Amino acid sequence: MKNQKLFLIALLVVPWLSVPLLGRKAFKRFLPTAIFMCTFTKAIDFYGEKKKWWKFYSGFGPFNSMNFMNFGPYFATSLWVLKMTYGKFPLFLITNVSLHILFIFGGLKFVKGFKVFSLENLTKFQYLFFSFIRCLILYAFQYITEPTRTKKSFFNKKWTR
Numbered sequence: 001m002k003n004q005k006l007f008l009i010a011l012l013v014v015p016w017l018s019v020p021l022l023g024r025k026a027f028k029r030f031l032p033t034a035i036f037m038c039t040f041t042k043a044i045d046f047y048g049e050k051k052k053w054w055k056f057y058s059g060f061g062p063f064n065s066m067n068f069m070n071f072g073p074y075f076a077t078s079l080w081v082l083k084m085t086y087g088k089f090p091l092f093l094i095t096n097v098s099l100h101i102l103f104i105f106g107g108l109k110f111v112k113g114f115k116v117f118s119l120e121n122l123t124k125f126q127y128l129f130f131s132f133i134r135c136l137i138l139y140a141f142q143y144i145t146e147p148t149r150t151k152k153s154f155f156n157k158k159w160t161r
Contacts, residue, residue, distance in 0.1 A: 004065075004115050008059055008065060008068040008116070009068075011069060011072045012072040015072045015077070016072070018076060019076055022080065026079070030078070030082040032145055033078065033082060033141050034075050034078040034082075037075075037078050037134065038070050038075050040134070042066075042067075044130070045066050051121070052121050053122040054117055054118065054119050054120055054122060054127075056116075057115035065117060068116070069116055077099065081095055081096060081099070082138070082142055086139075092135075097128075097135070100128055100131040104127055104131070108124070
């Protein structure tokens with residue numbers, strides 16, 4: 001139990017140590033999307049838990065173990081992936097799918113061992129599909145909320161013959 005608490009604290013704190021390296025401008029730009037995705041993921045977590053797709057173990061304090069995962073690595077990774085790949089959709093997809101494959105086929109066993117969460121009535125490929133849909137929603141939300149200055153150049157371009 002003591003190892004689980006230390007792991008959960010590290011899971012929450014360590015990814016946040018990289019956030020200052022993003023830069024203030026990128027942090028402000030991608031923060032609303034990261035917050036939206038964490039909220040959206042939390043809603044999916046509740047739904048999936050009721051459907052018994054996955055199981056979350058108890059954390060400590062008012063949080064279950066998935067909150068540590070959601071507001072730690074998932075939040076920070078969303079910020080970093082958007083900063084590094086936004087505007088390059090194919091690269092965004094490749095990066096996201098690669099990270100999810102690494103997590104699902106490598107990290108899942110690790111987080112299950114520390115009693116963070118485990119898949120119950122969902123296969124790894126079904127979970128990968130859910131992760132892929134979430135990454136599309138992440139990109140779409142950023143595109144929709146992106147300031148119009150980046151879209152003006154495309155839509156207000158003067159066409160010449």
